[in-house]
Structures are given as C-alpha cells and as structure tokens.
Amino acid sequence: MPKVITLPGDGIGPEVTAAAVEVLREVAPDVTIEEHLIGGIAYDKEGDPFPPSTRDALKSADAVLLGTVGGAQDSAWNKLERKLRPESGLLALRKALGCYANLRPVRVQPGLEHLSPLKAELARGVDILIVRELLGGVYFDGDRKIEGDTAYNTMRYTTPEVERVAKVAFWAAEQRKGRVTSVDKANVLEVSELWRRDVQALRDRDYRSIHLNHEYVDSVAMLIVSDPSRYDVIVTENLFGDILSDLAAVIPGSLGLMPSASLGDGAGLFEPIHGSAPDIAGKGIANPAAAIMSVGMLLRHGLHRPEAANHVDRAVSMALREQPTRDLGGSADTKTFTRAVLEALGTPAVG
Amino acid sequence: MPKVITLPGDGIGPEVTAAAVEVLREVAPDVTIEEHLIGGIAYDKEGDPFPPSTRDALKSADAVLLGTVGGAQDSAWNKLERKLRPESGLLALRKALGCYANLRPVRVQPGLEHLSPLKAELARGVDILIVRELLGGVYFDGDRKIEGDTAYNTMRYTTPEVERVAKVAFWAAEQRKGRVTSVDKANVLEVSELWRRDVQALRDRDYRSIHLNHEYVDSVAMLIVSDPSRYDVIVTENLFGDILSDLAAVIPGSLGLMPSASLGDGAGLFEPIHGSAPDIAGKGIANPAAAIMSVGMLLRHGLHRPEAANHVDRAVSMALREQPTRDLGGSADTKTFTRAVLEALGTPAVG
Ligand SMILES: [Mg+2]
Ligand SMILES: [Mg+2]
Known part of the structure; x- marks a missing residue:
C-alpha cells in the first residue's frame, strides 16, 4: 500500500493541502496518508523547521505532498537565526530527498486564456x-x-x-x-x-x-x-x-494554477509553486487548484497511476471553468472549488 | 567633422543602409560618410570578409553603421572554410571595435501594439x-x-x-x-x-x-x-x-523594429538586429525602420546628438503609423517608407 506524507506547512498551506488530500482520498482510497510538520509551525511545535520526526517519516514514503512554508515579511520566524527559519526547513527537506529533476507543467486552462499576459490566440492550448x-x-x-x-x-x-x-x-x-x-x-x-x-x-x-x-x-x-x-x-x-x-x-496568468514535482531516486516531492499567502491564511478563500494539480502530478510521477492523474487534471479543468476562485476573477472559496473538483470526479461531496 | 563608416554588407543590408544614410544626411549634413566592405560581398571582392581596407578605415571612424551580413542557408559562402564566411567578418569587426556594452532599445511603437505577442494593454508604452x-x-x-x-x-x-x-x-x-x-x-x-x-x-x-x-x-x-x-x-x-x-x-512584435548599438572606448557599432533576408534582397521591399532607428542610436550614443536622435525616433514612429511596410501588415516599400520618414523630418524628399 503506497504511503504519502503530507506536509501542510504554514499560511494557506494547511487549507490547500486539506483540499488536495480530499481529492487524493477520492481517487486513490488505498493510499495511506500521514501528516507531518515542516516550516514555521514545525519550529513552533518542535523547535526545528525540519524536525527529526519528519525526516524519519520520509524514509517510508512513496511520495511527499507539500503545502507552503513561511510567514509574512514581519513574522517573528524571520527574526530567528537562519537555520531555524521556515525556509531552511524547505531547503533541508529538498536536500534530504535528493531530487535532481524539477518538473513544471505550463498549461493554459480552457476558458482561462484571458488571464494570460499573452494574446488569447497564442495562449490557447499551451x-x-x-x-x-x-x-x-x-x-x-x-x-x-x-x-x-x-x-x-x-x-x-x-x-x-x-x-x-x-x-x-x-x-x-x-x-x-x-x-x-x-x-x-x-x-x-x-x-x-x-x-x-x-x-x-x-x-x-x-x-x-x-x-x-x-x-x-x-x-x-x-x-x-x-x-x-x-x-x-x-x-x-x-x-x-x-x-x-x-x-x-x-503564461497561464496565475501562479495559483502552477503545480510542480521534484523527482529523484527516492520519494518525489509535489507542491504548488505559489507562496504561503499569510494575508489570506485561515479565511477559507485560498485557491487550492495548484495543490490539487500537485496531487495529479503525485499520481502520475510518484505513484505511476496515469489514469487517476488524468482524471484529476480533467476535474480541475472543469472546476476552474465552473467555479473559478476569487484570484481568478470568480467567487468560489476553497470549499466550493474543492467540491466542484470532487463533483467533476463523479462523486458528489458531502458538505 | 565626425566620420561615419557604413558597412552595407549582404542581402537587404545595402537597401536598408541606403535608406538609413539618406536619413543621416538629412539630420546631420556635416557628417562625412564613407562606405566600406564587409561580409560575403567583401569576400567576393577582396577575398576576405573583413578586409584590411575596412579594418584601416575604422581607425578614423567616430561611428560604424552596419547593414546585415550573410547569405541564404545554401549560399556558396557557407561552403567556404569558417574564417572566410560572412559571419566571420562580423565577429572580426566586433572584435576590432572592442565593444563591451550592447544596447537594445525595446520600444512598442504607438499604433503597432497589435503586433506584440502580449496583450495590447501590456504592450502599450513599453x-x-x-x-x-x-x-x-x-x-x-x-x-x-x-x-x-x-x-x-x-x-x-x-x-x-x-x-x-x-x-x-x-x-x-x-x-x-x-x-x-x-x-x-x-x-x-x-x-x-x-x-x-x-x-x-x-x-x-x-x-x-x-x-x-x-x-x-x-x-x-x-x-x-x-x-x-x-x-x-x-x-x-x-x-x-x-x-x-x-x-x-x-515584445514589439517584429525584429524589423529593433535597432542596436555596441559601445566600447572607440567607435561604436550601430546595426539592426534582423538578418540579411536574402529571399527578399534586391526587391525594394525590405523594411528599413530598424536601420533608420540605428541611425537614431548612432546620433545619440555615437555622436552625442540627442536632439537629432529624438528627431529621427519621432519621425520613424510617425512613418510607421502612416506608411507601415509589408512585414508590419502595411503596403509601403523601402522607398515609400523612407520618404515618409524624410517627410516626417520636415523635409519633403525628392523622388
Ligand atoms: Mg526561480
Ligand atoms: Mg542571443
């Protein structure tokens, strides 16, 4: 049974990771999911932005799903010595995984061409x-x-x-x-x-x-x-x-649409490229699309389940068209968007 | 009296350089202009793509106005040993001038925003x-x-x-x-x-x-x-x-709109960044805008005449609006466009 370690982290990380986990459970119910600490919250709880408990957990992981790490510019975390800051946890994580390949899909979502700085006719279908x-x-x-x-x-x-x-x-x-x-x-x-x-x-x-x-x-x-x-x-x-x-x-016009994967010989790391957006953290309005697309990459490149990956990618595209979030000019909050993805997966979500 | 060396070169180089020289004579009638050989034509006439006569002439130059260099992919020039090819003449020229700074203005012309791959509202005024x-x-x-x-x-x-x-x-x-x-x-x-x-x-x-x-x-x-x-x-x-x-x-949407300057401690080199376009050479339809804008840069950075430079830049902008060439979706040929620039300079051209 494959095991996925989730590291929700700071800022909007916990919200978007929770949304991503809902989707992962839906399309891969056999996967064991285990949550651990990283970043500022790991420092707060364990005195270390990449604590030994997290480092140990990675050893048995097949893939790692990361949220976001770091606080606001004026956060108390940024006054710590460098190796205790949230970002140092991220560097230590990447080093521990030894990933030598970073993958960034650049996909212009159908119906969202207008977000691109390029003319729509150039952006379409990228x-x-x-x-x-x-x-x-x-x-x-x-x-x-x-x-x-x-x-x-x-x-x-x-x-x-x-x-x-x-x-x-x-x-x-x-x-x-x-x-x-x-x-x-x-x-x-x-x-x-x-x-x-x-x-x-x-x-x-x-x-x-x-x-x-x-x-x-x-x-x-x-x-x-x-x-x-x-x-x-x-x-x-x-x-x-x-x-x-x-x-x-x-090109896609919003960092909120950009997932990424980092692959090495061990467990791969899957994460949205956007930041922790501390200004909107906890409000329930963060766009979880990139985190959910990171689940798509985790399924494709981490667990080698291309069909489940395609299923997630299609569901995200549909949800983006039907329930765009505020950062994309729509009005959906995190829950509404996530529900739209789950519905598009063919399974009506509860509440 | 400042001296400008022109090196028309190959392909459309002679046509666009002739247009640029007409403009230069108009705005800086005191400048001495001396034409020399470079590139494939220099090899044909002197057996060397950067002949000694050209090298010597540079010594007394205040600025160099270059056209374009090189033939078609299947040109006989490309079968010569490397150091005799047209492009080697260009490398030797750049080396001889010792220019350590390359200047590229990126200006979106008013009225030509639609040429940019960017949305017009982003391209405007760049x-x-x-x-x-x-x-x-x-x-x-x-x-x-x-x-x-x-x-x-x-x-x-x-x-x-x-x-x-x-x-x-x-x-x-x-x-x-x-x-x-x-x-x-x-x-x-x-x-x-x-x-x-x-x-x-x-x-x-x-x-x-x-x-x-x-x-x-x-x-x-x-x-x-x-x-x-x-x-x-x-x-x-x-x-x-x-x-x-x-x-x-x-960003401006056409290499035909891009001049450049290379500056060192001696004479600077001014040239359009577009290629020699051998397919349309000699037809009188090449767009000389970048070569004429290179005259603008020559006036500004080579001869330190900012007012004359501004005058040329404004005239090119007007001509681009009134008489765009074919590559820009208009119908003006080289002569028509050049005449439009000269007219915009306030001097009706003859013929
Ligand atoms: Mg970077
Ligand atoms: Mg280059």
Missing part, C-alpha cells in the same frame, strides 16, 4: 512540461569564489548528471506527445556541448521513439513567448531551467 | 533599454574544458569590467527616466554578488541622481513579460543579457 536539472551546474559547483575585485562560479556537468535528468524528460514525453526540446548554449559553451551530446546519445540508445531537437536558450526565451505551442517537453540545466521555468510560469 | 555586458562572463572566460564525461565553463567578472558597462547604463538612464535595474543572481552566485556590489558602489559614488534597484534574473524573465512597463534601463552580464535581450525583443 501545454508544456519543463524539466529542470536541480542539483548541478553553476548554482552548486564548489569551485566558486569572491575575493577583492574578482569573482567566479563554475558551470559544470558530468554525463551521469545529464543522463538521469534527461531520462525523466524522455519518460515524461512518452506519456505526452513524444517530443523533447533540449535547451543549451552549445554554440558557445563546452558544458552545453557535453549536455547536447549526452542527451542525444541517450535518446539514440534508449528512446528511439522520442522526437528530440536542440535549441539555444536565448532562442527558446523568444519562442516560448511568441510561439509557446511549439513545445511539448523542454529539458535543460539548472540555471537555464530556473529562468525558463519562471518565464513560462507567467 | 520603452526599455537593455544594456548587456558583451566581452566577459561565461561565454569568453578562458577557463573552460570538455574532456571525457565532464565539462565546465567559468562565469567570471572583475570590478573594472562591471564598472565600465554600468557606466553606460547610468549614462543612458540620465537621458531617460533615470531608473536602472541591475539584474543578477546574487542570492546564489558569488560572481553576481560582485556584480551587485560594484554596480551599487558606482551608483553611490558617481550617479547619485539615478534610482538603482537590483532584481534576480529569473524574476526579471517573469516581469518583463507580465509587467514590462516597470522597466526603464536594465543592465546585466553577458549570458543573462543574451537571454533577456532576446526575450524582450519579441
């Missing part, structure tokens, strides 16, 4: 999955220094690092339209030359059915705005992926 | 200048290697490199709205920490009237699409600038 390498490259390489009037960082990759994240992209593409665009700057950078060579070699060896092409990062930055429909799966290294996934995240 | 460091950072650092299953490049900056490009940005901002956004990833990268420190120190020392703020590159990638009007001048390092300037270039 459905991209961005796969970003998460542990390597210039952000983490140890060869780095600032001294006097010079400073440097090192953008380094090795073949095993490239292959493990490319595998995630190819695997995901097999379940989508079968197209992968690998993004690099191989006309200028040796590290990109390696990236391109290794992604291509892996495709030629193990993923012959995938259509793979290679594009330069500056060109993708243009095309993802001027012609986003051209992309299916995009895979890229850490820095390029940071920029491109944040860029692409604006 | 007027950004992106200043990109052009000679340093990860693209050029010599500490780079690919060997076996590992590869790396080094993102390095020194204080003098940061300061000289930041000066260009501050100077440009003084003539605009006085606001500079410096873009880095200082929360993760030491090289960005140096960048941020030095840009701030320069502003505090010499440009106290400028409003300077610092933003992260991933955040700017989002905001430049979702709220482009927030920016006046953006300054950033080479790789970030490559990505952001190409990204921003899609």
